[in-house]
Amino acid sequence: MAARKDIDGSASVPQFYGKELRFKREEAGLTLEGLVEGSFYGVTYLSEIERGQRTMPLDLAQHVDRVLVTDGFFQRGCEDVRQARRKGHAPYFERVLEAEKRATAIEEWSPTVIPGLLQTAPYMRAMIRAERMLELPEEAEERIAGRLKRAQLFEQDQKKPEYWVVLHESLLRLPILPPSEMAEQLDHITALIRRGRVLTQILPWNAGAHALMQGNAMLLTFTDAPPLVYTEGQHHGNTVDDPFLVKQYRRSYDLLRAAALPLEASLARIEDAAEGYRNGKQPDRLERRDLA
Structure with missing residues (x-):
């Protein structure tokens, strides 16, 4: 007992x-x-x-x-x-906050921002400042504290849940922070990878057409409940539990993961970007001619 x-x-x-x-x-x-x-x-x-x-x-x-x-x-x-x-989080995120603590696996696709579970405080602060310019500093700090509390999932003794994330390569090349803080943000991700707390793949910027191009997605799996999918827009979130739709999201995520770089190559790309910021130079940007 x-x-x-x-x-x-x-x-x-x-x-x-x-x-x-x-x-x-x-x-x-x-x-x-x-x-x-x-x-x-x-x-x-x-x-x-x-x-x-x-x-x-x-x-x-x-x-x-x-x-x-x-x-x-x-x-x-x-x-x-x-x-x-749910302090520091929107009301529509409440169900996910509950579910994360019970999940055996969390799989996430984040094409436009580094996901909340991996963000450092400066990254959070920059995002909040851009969206809520008139918010009082103490209100912003309350949001940051709430978001940082989520990441305590990775500090538990037991390795639960397993977290697998696919990031678009543009996130490594989008300096929303000063170079030193961008390096710290990427170092934070690599530290979690090397500690065995997260599995991370990078989808190359030139990967071409791929699954889940039209938005983000988080898939949560449980031992004692059916799986869930969570998608989010700028000011709203949607939890999907319909078995047919969840199955479709599952297939799309698997196809996306197959298109991404392998784990070791992804880690090398994150570390290379961090080193570029740390040395005071931006990682190679996407040139206009590459997009023509």
């Missing part, structure tokens, strides 16, 4: 909420099975809420309040937890 882990209620709003839930459940002499009985949720789901790893749905919070006779405490608090978990 696995050892019972203590919950640090001071760490975050979700963990405080989860610690109170465990306390009230044990005070009532109930097991996890006993508390979820009569609801539409399982033991694992409730356990993850207690550990601050998952958001409490409204209907489950109402069920818990009835069983534990807590006068609506958990119903009132579940929205606070939801807002705390």
Whole structure:
């Protein structure tokens, strides 16, 4: 039997909420099975809420309040937890934040920006500044803190989830930061690759027509749930769970991955670009004649 882990209620709003839930459940002499009985949720789901790893749905919070006779405490608090978990992120991204922590594999295609899980703080800051020029500095920093927290997935002891990303080569050649900070951004990616935390392929700029040319995509796979696909525009996101569409995205991603450079060649290309920035010169740009 696995050892019972203590919950640090001071760490975050979700963990405080989860610690109170465990306390009230044990005070009532109930097991996890006993508390979820009569609801539409399982033991694992409730356990993850207690550990601050998952958001409490409204209907489950109402069920818990009835069983534990807590006068609506958990119903009132579940929205606070939801807002705390998505701090720094748009509301439409909430489902992905939940799903990433349960995924066994995350596969992503990012043609226009380095994806959030790989971004450094300066890269995030530049993107936020370009889009939200009138935003207060403290608001921007809150967004950055929320995004950096996502990347803690790569700091866990267990190598879960496996993260496989395909990046367009233009991202290596698009200096949205000063050279030294662009070098740091690319060094950050190579460090994650060399630590075995991410698998990265580069799609060459001259690869020609390829799958998923019309947008980005994130595919999430789970052991206990059907796979999901997430796509995002400038001000909206869309989660796809229809099995037929997910299968189509799966095939498109596999075709894209086949068109990209092998892992070792991709790593060499990232390191070469980083070295160019570090030496104070831009990596070779795409010449107009190349695009003619």
